[in-house]
Amino acid sequence: MGSLQLKSIRKAFGNNEVLKGIDLEVKDGEFVIFVGPSGCGKSTLLRVIAGLEDATSGSIRIDGQEMATTPPAKRGIAMVFQSYALYPHLTVKDNMGLGLKQAGTEKAEIDTRVAKASGMLSLDPYLARRPAELSGGQRQRVAIGRAIVREPKLFLFDEPLSNLDAALRVQTRLEIAGLHRRLKATMIYVTHDQVEAMTLADKIVVLNAGAIEQIGSPMELYNKPANVFVAGFIGSPQMNFIPAEKLGDTGAKTIGVRPEHIALSRESGDWKGKVIHVEHLGADTIVYLETEATGLLTVRLFGEHAYAPDDVVFATPDRASLHRFDANDRAIV
Amino acid sequence: MSKARSAPVRAAFIHLALIAYTLVALFPVFLTLVNSFKSRSAIFSQPMALPTPSTFSLIGYQTVLNQGNFIGYFQNSLIVTVVSIALVLLFGAMAAFALSEYRFRGNTLMGLYLALGIMIPIRLGTVAILQGMVAAGLVNTLTSLILVYTAQGLPLAIFILSEFMRTVSDDLKSAGRIDGLSEYAIFFRLVLPLVRPAMATVAVFTMIPIWNDLWFPLILAPGEATKTVTLGAQMFIGQFVTNWNAVLSALSLAILPVMVLYVIFSRQLIRGITSGAVK
Numbered sequence: 013m014g015s016l017q018l019k020s021i022r023k024a025f026g027n028n029e030v031l032k033g034i035d036l037e038v039k040d041g042e043f044v045i046f047v048g049p050s051g052c053g054k055s056t057l058l059r060v061i062a063g064l065e066d067a068t069s070g071s072i073r074i075d076g077q078e079m080a081t082t083p084p085a086k087r088g089i090a091m092v093f094q095s096y097a098l099y100p101h102l103t104v105k106d107n108m109g110l111g112l113k114q115a116g117t118e119k120a121e122i123d124t125r126v127a128k129a130s131g132m133l134s135l136d137p138y139l140a141r142r143p144a145e146l147s148g149g150q151r152q153r154v155a156i157g158r159a160i161v162r163e164p165k166l167f168l169f170d171e172p173l174s175n176l177d178a179a180l181r182v183q184t185r186l187e188i189a190g191l192h193r194r195l196k197a198t199m200i201y202v203t204h205d206q207v208e209a210m211t212l213a214d215k216i217v218v219l220n221a222g223a224i225e226q227i228g229s230p231m232e233l234y235n236k237p238a239n240v241f242v243a244g245f246i247g248s249p250q251m252n253f254i255p256a257e258k259l260g261d262t263g264a265k266t267i268g269v270r271p272e273h274i275a276l277s278r279e280s281g282d283w284k285g286k287v288i289h290v291e292h293l294g295a296d297t298i299v300y301l302e303t304e305a306t307g308l309l310t311v312r313l314f315g316e317h318a319y320a321p322d323d324v325v326f327a328t329p330d331r332a333s334l335h336r337f338d339a340n341d342r343a344i345v
Numbered sequence: 346m347s348k349a350r351s352a353p354v355r356a357a358f359i360h361l362a363l364i365a366y367t368l369v370a371l372f373p374v375f376l377t378l379v380n381s382f383k384s385r386s387a388i389f390s391q392p393m394a395l396p397t398p399s400t401f402s403l404i405g406y407q408t409v410l411n412q413g414n415f416i417g418y419f420q421n422s423l424i425v426t427v428v429s430i431a432l433v434l435l436f437g438a439m440a441a442f443a444l445s446e447y448r449f450r451g452n453t454l455m456g457l458y459l460a461l462g463i464m465i466p467i468r469l470g471t472v473a474i475l476q477g478m479v480a481a482g483l484v485n486t487l488t489s490l491i492l493v494y495t496a497q498g499l500p501l502a503i504f505i506l507s508e509f510m511r512t513v514s515d516d517l518k519s520a521g522r523i524d525g526l527s528e529y530a531i532f533f534r535l536v537l538p539l540v541r542p543a544m545a546t547v548a549v550f551t552m553i554p555i556w557n558d559l560w561f562p563l564i565l566a567p568g569e570a571t572k573t574v575t576l577g578a579q580m581f582i583g584q585f586v587t588n589w590n591a592v593l594s595a596l597s598l599a600i601l602p603v604m605v606l607y608v609i610f611s612r613q614l615i616r617g618i619t620s621g622a623v624k
Contacts, residue, residue, distance in 0.1 A: 064519050085525030097516035101538055111524035158520075170516075 013075065014165040014198035015040045016061065021070035023056055030056050032222040034070070038200065038215075043192050045201045047209040047245070048219035054202045055170055057219070061200065062091050062168055074165055085114070087166075090159035094171040096151040098143040098158075104130075105139040108158045122161075129160040132194075133187070149180045156188070160195070169201040173208060185211060206246055210234075218242050240341040243268050249298060251335070254306045261336070264344055268335035271298070271312035274327050276319070281326025285309065290319050301327060374600065381405050381593035388589055405590030408581075409598065412591070414569065418577035423602060425487055425573060426555050429494035433551050434544055436495070437502030438510075442532050444503070445510040446518070456507065462500025467493065468560060478565055485568035493561050498551040505550075509543035510536060545613040552610075556603050574599045 016038040023031040030053045038044050046054040059065040061072060063084035072079045079087055090111075098107050108129060109122045130136050133153045143151055152172060159167055172188070173181045189212055192199055203209055209216050210230045218225040218233065218241070226238040230246075237243035243251050249271045256264040275281070276299060285303030299311045299319050309327060319325065336344040379395055380388045387400035394400070409415050444456050467474075474493060475484075483489040513536050521531045537544070562576040578595035581588040 059519070062519070062523060064522060084519075084523045089523065091520065091523050093516035093520060095514055095516045097514060097520040099517070099520075099535065101534075110526075114525035158524075 013040060015075055016166060016198065016200070017071075017073040017076075018061070019071045019073075021057070021060060021072065022068045023053075023060055023065065024068045030222050031060070031067070034224060036217065036224070036227070038198060041196050041198055043199045043201065043212060043214045044217060045203060045209045045213035045215070046217050046219055047203055047206060048225075049245075050204060052219045053222040054204075054219050058091075058168055058170055058200065058202050061166070062089055063087050085111075088164050089166045089168055090162040090164040091168040091170065092152075092155045092159050092172045094174050096143070096148075096155045096175070098151055098154055100143055103140055103142055104135060104146070104154050104157075107143065107154055108161045111158065111162050125161045125163070126157075129157040132160065132191070133157050148176055149184060152176060152184060153187075156191070160191070165198065167197055167199040169199065171203055172201075173203070173205070188212065206248065210246070216246075218245060220245075236343070236345075237268075237335065238343055240266060240268070240337050243335055243337070243343075249310045249312060252306070252309050254309075256336070258305060258307075264336040265339045266337040266341070268337060269329045270333065271310040272314075273330040273333040274309070274311045275330070276311055276313060276317075277326045277328065278323070279326065281328040283309070283327045285325060285327060287319050287321050287323045287325060289321060292316065299325075301325065303327060377593050377596050377600075381590070381597045383590075385590055388593075402590070405588075405592075405594030406598075408588065408591040409594045413577060413580060414572075415574075415577060415595070415598070417570070418572050418574045419598075419602065421487060421571055422556060422573040422575070422599075425490045425494065426552055426603075426606070428487075428491050429498060429555050430548050430551050432491065432495040433498035433502050434548060437499050437547065438506050438537060438540070438544065439532070440499070440503045441506035441510050442536060445507045456503075459500055459503045462496075463504060467497045471560070471564060475564055483565075485566050485571050487566065487571055489565045490561055490571075490573075493565065494551075494555045494558075498547075498555070501550060502547045505547050506540060506543055509540045513539050542614050545610040548610045549607060549614075552603065552606055556599075 016036070018034050018036040021031055021034040022029065034057060036044075046057060048054050056065060060067045063079065063082060067080070074087060074089070099110065102110065105126055108126045112122045112125065126139075130139055133156060135150070135153055135157055138146060138150060138154075143154065146154065152175070155172070169188070173184055176184060185208060188199075188201075192212075201208075201212060213230055215227060216230055216233055217227050220241050226233060226242045228236075233242060233246045237246060240253065244253070247270055251268045251270050252274075254267045254269070256262070256267050259267055261267060283303040283305040285301040285306075287299055288302055288308075289300040291298040294316070295314070297313045297315070297317045297319070299313060299317070301309045301311060303309055311327060338344050376392070380392060382396045382402070382405075383394075383400045384402035384404065387394070387396070387402075391400070396402075440459065444452060444459075478484050478489045483492070517535055517539075518531055521535050526534070557575060558573075559575045559579070562571075562573045563579075566572070567576065574595065578592055578599065581591040581595065
C-alpha cells in the first residue's frame with residue numbers, strides 16, 4: 013500500500029519549463045526526500061503528485077493506478093504545508109476530521125481516528141481550541157495529525173519545519189521520524205535543508221533546475237556524489253573544490269575534498285598555508301586557510317584546537333577520500 | 346502609543362487637525378438635526394441656535410409622518426440598498442475569486458474590463474438604461490433600481506476583493522482541495538470568512554451612494570409606490586416655496602437607518618482588522 017511511479021513528468025508555466033522529465037520510483041514504506049536549492053522545482057513536483065497542479069505531460073501512478081485525471085481528494089494522499097494551512101474557523105478536532113467528514117465517513121469512526129492521532133501527537137488537551145490559540149509547534153502537529161487521520165497511501169510534506177524555530181525543528185524532526193517508524197507509511201518530503209534530508213530520508217532525490225541530479229541513500233550521496241552539484245550540496249561545510257591542474261592531476265578537471273577529510277599540522281604536510289579565520293564550535297573547529305597550492309581551503313577539525321589567524325600550517329588531505337570530477341563535472345569512478 | 350515615539354507637541358497638532366476635520370464633517374449634520382426641531386421662523390431668524398422651549402417644534406416631523414407615505418419610502422430605500430449590497434457582495438466576491446484564483450485565457454483582460462466601470466460613471470448610460478427598462482417593463486419597479494445599483498457597485502467591489510483574495514494563503518485552499526472540499530465550499534467556507542473586513546469596506550462604499558442617490562429613483566422609479574426617501578424628501582422642495590421643517594426632518598430621519606447599517610459593517614471591519622493583527 014503506497015508505492016509511487018513517476019514517468020517523464022514535465023511541467024511548464026507558459027514558456028518556463030519547471031520540471032524537465034522526472035522519472036522516479038518510490039517503494040511502499042519508503043521515506044523519500046526531495047532536496048535542492050530554491051526554484052529547483054521540488055515543491056512543484058510535490059504539488060503535481062498531490063494533483064494540485066496538472067503535469068504538462070508524463071504519468072503518475074499511485075499503487076499502479078494512473079492518477080492524471082484523479083482529483084486530489086481521491087488520490088489517497090495527505091499533505092502537510094509549510095504554513096500549516098489550518099482552517100482558522102474550526103477547532104483542532106474539526107480541522108483533523110474535516111477530510112473524513114467530506115468523504116462521508118461515519119462520525120464514530122472519525123472520532124476514533126482523531127482520538128488516535130491526537131494521542132500520538134499529544135494534542136489531547138488542545139482538541140477544543142482554534143488554531144489561533146496554538147503555538148507554531150502545536151499548529152504543525154495539528155497539521156500532521158490532520159494528515160494521519162486520513163490514513164493515506166502517501167504522506168506529502170512541503171517544507172513542514174521551515175516556519176519553526178531551531179529547537180522546535182529538531183524536536184518535530186524526531187517526531188516525524190518516529191511517526192514514519194510507527195506508521196510504516198510511504199512519505200515524500202520536500203526541504204531545502206540538507207540536515208533534514210540526511211537525518212530523515214531512506215532515499216534522497218537531489219533536484220536542480222527541474223531535473224534530478226542524483227538519487228540515493230544519504231550515505232551514498234555523501235560518499236559517492238555523482239557530480240559537482242551533489243558534492244557541493246550535500247555536506248556542511250561545503251566540499252572544497254580545487255582545479256586539478258594545480259595539483260598536477262591531468263586526468264580530471266576538479267578535485268573535491270571534504271573539510272573533514274583534511275588533517276592540519278604545524279610542522280609538515282602537503283599544502284603549506286596561512287590561517288585566515290577560525291570558527292570555534294566546541295565539538296568542531298572550522299579553520300579557513302589560504303594555501304599556495306590550492307587557494308582558499310576549509311578544514312573541519314573535531315574537538316577544540318588553538319589555531320589563530322596568521323598561523324602558518326600544513327594541510328594534508330586523506331588520499332582515499334578524494335573526489336575526482338571530469339570536464340562535464342561528472343564524478344570519475 | 347508609546348511615549349518614546351510621540352512628541353507631545355506633534356500629538357497635539359495631530360489631534361487639533363483631526364478635531365477640526367471632525368467639526369467640518371459633522372457641521373452640516375448638526376445643522377440639519379438642530380433645525381429639524383425648530384419652528385419655521387426660528388430656522389430663519391437664528392439658524393445656528395439650539396432649539397429653546399420657545400422655538401422647539403415637531404411640526405417638521407409631523408408633516409413628514411402625516412403627509413405622503415414616508416414609512417413606505419423608507420421601506421423602499423432599505424429594500425433597494427440591502428438587496429443591492431447583498432448582490433454586489435455575492436457576485437463581486439465570486440468574480441473576484443475567479444479572477445484571483447484561476448489561470449485562464451483573458452484573465453487580465455477581464456479584470457481590466459471590469460475595472461473600467463470604476464472610471465466611467467454609470468450615469469452616462471442613463472438614456473440607454475431607461476430605454477432598456479422601458480422595453481423590459483421594469484419602469485417604476487424597485488427591481489430596476491436594484492439592477493442598476495448592482496451594476497454600479499460591482500466594479501469597485503471586484504477590484505477591492507480580488508486584491509484581498511490574492512492575499513489568502515494558497516496552502517489553505519490546497520489543504521481544502523486535498524480534504525475534498527468543492528470549489529464552492531472553498532469559496533464560501535475558507536476564503537469569504539478571511540476577507541470579511543474587505544467585504545465590510547466594500548459594503549460601506551457601496552451603501553452610501555445608493556442610499557443617497559436621487560438620479561435613478563427620479564428617472565426609473567418616480568411612482569408613488571416605489572419612491573425612495575431621498576426622492577420623497579424632494580416633494581417638500583418646491584419651485585417657489587420650500588417646507589424647510591419637513592425637508593430637514595425627512596433628512597434627519599434618513600440618517601438613522603444608514604447609521605445603523607454603518608455601525609454593523611464597521612464593527613465587522615474592526616473585528617477583522619484586530620483578528621488579523623493578533624496572530
